[in-house]
Amino acid sequence: MQDPQRPSPLNPVPPFVIALFLVIIGVEAMFSLGARGMIGGPEAIGWRAGAREDYGFNGDILTWMLQNNVWPTEHLRRFVTYAFVHGSFTHALFAGVLLLAMGKFVSEVFRHWAVLVLFLVSTVGGALVFGLVVQDRPWLIGAFPGVYGLIGGFTYIMWLRLGQLGSNQARAFTLIGVLMGLQLVFGLIFGANATWVADVSGFVVGFLASFVLSPGGFAKLRARIRHD
Template sequence: MTKDLHDQGDADPLADLNASPLNPLPGAVWLLLIAILGVEAVLWAASAGFIGGPQAIGWRIEVIQRFGFSSAVQNWMLENRAFPGMHLLRYGTFSFIHGTPMHALFGAVLVAALGKALGDAFGAVRFLLLALLTPILGAICFGLAVGENAQGWLFGAMPMAFALVGGFTWLRWHEAEGDGTRQRRAFAMIGILLAARLGFGLLAETGPGWVAELAAFVIGYGLSAWVLGPGSWRRLRARIRR
């Protein structure tokens, strides 16, 4: 017995030493984080003068203007019924461009925290559909609501994070299985995140970006409930058959 206790005592420190210092994240989550932080690393290095020479200081503004989402551009495309590829690209790229390193870090932390639970539950393909498709739909809603407003620029991972909050809220609501108290608690996270978003906005960001974020939450919740969440598509087909 003494030997067993001694062996257990020896095993615990070894287990701690061998444990990974980072929480294991699904590969799909790492893919998003590498894209978010990789772009930010290049823009930060350029603004600090480490790469690109003196002209690189303006890279961030140039990248935002070229790859950020613009409500005025969307309005122009709808009015002229012309959809150039260079402008359609903005819908997929704006999520990976940020105004400051803090902006990028805040979005990356939320994506990592929510991605762990959703990546495991949804699987890689459905998780990526939720994370990438929902911000595009949120941007469309943002563009329709803002129109020609001079502040109608959208960039950063916050709509993606709110889309994941929508998926996470549905997941917790679904797991509650009719427990009213637990189902109400499932929506507590969106309240906390909105408060955090308000605080962050007062410090580092202004403008109507909250429109896209709120739209992304609603759309993310709806997509999770109808087609992307575990078992959602099967339940939808069963309803249609009935």
């Protein structure tokens, strides 16, 4: 018989990561079923497009807020809500699966609240850089900037471990390199827009934020600042 006191070799996925996944898939299920006329009636066909305009992020909105120094809640919420609107079922599924995987990996080292903060700051940071940098201003939707932020946290963990082992720390960036390479290939085959800027920005924000959000990270950073 299995010893009930022995800890499981597999750490469970944090509940909030599962909750985020269920929200993403639930919203996408509503859009997909509505588009097929299975729920919501005839107007349900336009639910996805309406959600993109009501909850998606667009650089033109950011420019308007900066120029007028007006920050309405209905537009500020877009920095987060865009992550829960996707362009297709496949788009949502890939984002959700990566969210579960990266959330589990990072939560094995980071506190659970820190993983959630990492996802949120990467989501906001990715949108902010996207809005400031991209010129053609396509709509930004999907959870990938936040997921790439979790990849940034995973990269930080690997970067530290490789440093402790005396190995080449550049190897920690292999995963993000592979993902960006795949994104480039898909973009060349199927066409792409500049939303990749938000993904890369989310990764950078996640990696940098990990210096503070990792266990003892803020204390180490404060000690280093005082030392310098």
